[in-house]
Amino acid sequence: MNPKLLSIVTKLNYWRKQKISKANFLIVAAAVVGILGGIAASLLKQLTHFIEDSLQNDLHWKYKYYLYLFFPLMGIFLTLLYVKTFIRKSKFQHGLTPILYSISRDSSKISFHNIYSQIISSAITVGFGGSVGLEAPIVFSGSSIGSNIGRFFGLNYREVTLLLACGAGAGIAGAFNSPIAGMVFAIEILLPTFSIPVFIPLLIAVATASVVSKIFYPKPLFVLVTEGWHMNALVFYVLMAIGIGYFSVYFFKLNFFIKKQFGKIKNPYNKVWIGGIIIGLLIALLPALYGEGYVTIQALLKGRYTSLLGNSIFSDFQSNPWWLIGFGLLTLFGKSFASLFTIYAGGNGGTFGPSLVMGGLFGFLFAFTVNHLGTLLHLDTPQLNITNFIVVGMAASLSGIMHAPLTGIFLIAEITGGYALMVPLMIVSAITYFINKANTRFSIYTKTLADSGELMSHEHKDGNILRMMKLKYLIEKDFVVLKPTDTPKSRSHDIIHTQKNIFPVIDNDGILLGTVSTEILLELLVNKDEEGINKTMQTIFQPAPDYISINTDMFEVMQKMDSQNIRIFPVVNDNMEYLGFVSKSGIMNKYRALLKRDSDFM
Template identity: 40%
Template sequence: MFKTVLRYITQWRLRQASQRNFLIFCSVIVGLLGGLSAVALKYLVHFMEELSRHIAEHLPFHIIYVFLPALGILLTVAYEHLINRDHIQKGIGNLLISIKKNKSNIGINNTYSHLISSSLTVGFGGSSGLEAPIVCTGAAIGSNTGRFFNLSAYEKTILLAAGSAAGIAAVFNSPIAGVLFALEILIGEITIPTFIPLLIASATGVVVGKMLNSRQLFHLVTEGWLFSALPFYVLLGILSGFVALYITNVADRLEKGIFKKYNRYVRALAGGLLLGIIILLFPPLLGEGYHYLQEALNGNMEALKEESLYADWLSQPVLMLLFIAALVLIKVVAAGITLGSGGNGGTFAPTMFTGAFLGLLLAYGVNQTGIIHLNTSNFIAVGMAGALSGVLHAPLTAIFLIAEITGGYVLFIPLMIVSSISYIIARMYNPHNMYWTHLIHEKRIYPDQDYSMLSTIGLDQVINREYTLLQKSTPMTEFFKALSTTNVNIFPIVGDSGELEGVIWMDEIRKRLFDNQTASATVGDFMVNPPAIVQQDQSVSNVMELFDRLDVWQLPVVDDGKFIGFISKSALLTKYRQALIQQHRNADFFARYDDAH
């Protein structure tokens, strides 16, 4: 029944609309669902926060900070293990894996599982952000919309990015930043065929978000900038670049997991309690931290003392400076512990928090000297952009996001200066953004364009299964007879159960072809070990690395030890060329109207 309905829908859309127009129609659907998901996540988090407050009313003061984050992480781990069965794909890095290696296919359970698990983590005080979960949710919506309509991998990638753009746009009420995030982080290229669906989905997401939840993330607080503050914006850009490197390195190490030798529940409880102790010492690290960020934007420094164990000490400017500096350094640690112990969230919000308090640290510190008075709100806003630009390696996203959510268009020049300097410094020491760095360290993906293209090719597509099997006891006279029926340059030697024992290279046989002793010998006398053996589940990019490193053109392939065929470098290069041509054809296809449809 379902297949019949899908077939009728496919036939209808082919008759009624061009492929490009239909993709735009799909982007509206994806934007609508992405916006609804963002609103649903906000309400879920609000519900969890109210629930956690209700629980806190029955606990001693300050103790809630220790136990509630652990409870949230524990519930998240239990949900993912017992209900979701570990099918959730956490993090934006997994989206890149899906695009590069899985033809933009994402499991349908990811359309809702991130909403539940991240609301449990953040709603109970986990020190992470909701941006990565909503990006993953929107991406899953886009991917599954493309799968429902049986679209190509290229079209699914566009819809995946459109869903991510809609999610970001709806959360921040920032349509331009949503589009730029999808282009800079997920797709990596800007073309009209990709830009239009992203723009439509992003705008649709914002409209839905404003209709159902009109609350602004931050209020308009920024003012015009002064030329006398320009050197300090340059200094903030330099500091942001090095802080971005710090965020990337710390997050990469902690998100890989903590307390690894224990089971998931012990790890969640231990990590949650450790996080709770940190939050007890630094209350602004609770949850996303946007409440304290807004208070800092309003110039309300007293809010940082709320529920602090040493509020009286923070009345002294020097100790307040040290407290702010500690927040800059520890927020990413708290976020890493949250995620490393099993919570679901992202480092997008912690990065913004860190950048904001870096800007506050600089402005507040300079103001205490009396040399010049700096607008702390401006430096907080620009600091957010600097940290995001350095961590994400996405300066355009950082500039427009902060400009849109703070109303800081008057700060465009400082935003450009700080974001550019931070990006240059961060890229100088680390050529990859935070997501790529994590994947590269795990050796799961390569950022190079050639390897990205190779990763879209399946190994089964290039395995040559036409071969002549030989055994070590086969006389060379029979081998010579086999040569007359084939033109291959390599032959496999296998055992009785099909396991690979060695190979014979024709180049070596030619050297001894007219040797009198050759005719009386057996194949085993000429057998050699291959320079490497390829496993059937090995990635194509790894195989290409083997070819380049060993300087060979053919290698045997085995599956569970048994020989199944050969793979050649020339076949790989041919397949790569075909994939490259197909990519350009897809781009050209969406650049014009397809009158055939």
């Protein structure tokens, strides 16, 4: 940081610490995060829809619809080109998994460029027809706003994490004009532990973001007025929930299968070509896959069911209900492939939006099929309210795929005005959540972190705190270093006056050769045996029985200490150069400090 700017920041921090209490400052900071998060959400929606309108409405050419085959490819290519051209100094990431990793392992630090790069890249991807959602990018952008404001003011880890969550919640609130869902999302997905005090800054952030978003982008995502639900439809809600639960398991497995296949392709431009062409072909066959897909859901909510077949090569069969059901199934599964191909081919977006769209499609197909079969076979079944099943299906899908039932319930209730459906929303969200969790345990966002041991969870608080520690900050360097040619006599002063009970022996290149205990050296000096006190360390030291690499996880360090019953280990870098020692007492002191900090704040 520039010295003058650093001086200004230091003075500003000193002033606010003197004049504003920590609790009050966090509320002010949360309001600022909320304002900026709301602006970011509005900007992303405006930019994305500007690109979409320009391509679909402003471009006048007789054969422009043939370009739809290539628009997704162009969008992914431009996204990759933007990232490689403008984001050079840090790694560009997308989705919610990197945010969770940042909270668990990187002190909630998110690079500043994500504030704008997530908006630009995702707008290009989705605006050109990429079949993903804008929610993950706006959450990433909002989280970056909160993280960087917290770090700018020198706040501690917990305070930065709270502002990060405020930014994420503000992103959701701004994207959907749904403050309650934004707050629930932040707590349910991002905050591993929380208590009542964190609600106030979150409430301020999401409410502010929602107001700002309505000012800049007042158009609602969905318009719905529901008449409530009937008890005789309850069993069908349960059956649909079971179906969506297993569909969410399918999508979970499909996600990691496609991720693995694209991981085998090393050249990023080859990923663009393969993914872009496949997405273009899917959209040419199934036009509803273009972009986020909310337009399709809105049309279904308004009762325009034949819109699924509209503008497709099968539009002549719109009046045939079986064609509508079959085409709807193709669109449902096509969305699952198109969204994942867009992400792993190099586009920027998330599965949050596709989860809603797939859930809505599933709900429509379920209710429409039941009604059609009931009429066709003259069955004594109730005529299901298709609109209600679309709405409830969206909540069920989000709950299962994200392992976030509360977010699913309140988000759908807010954006559709479907509070009259609260009971069905609660039932289906709970069922899909438990089905998915029973089959996958971790959500689509947390599995990668869980597999690598980097997931912060409620069940393993000790491991969470250990993994928050950085080994490089726990290295003790105040040990007397001995050379192989040193003797007890030549280093007698250091040996007698040291407070440590062990000496590292390193060569002229800094390579760790071994260790020698203070007890052995003192015994040689006390005995005053001329031969003994003139022995070189080369003949005295013992090779280190084991050592710790600087890149070792702190949880593994403690496991190693416990399994070998050793309380201190030398630490080396990748070239075996000596760096210092790490002790169990040092780790436990840091552990207690972090535990106290957590309990004081949360």
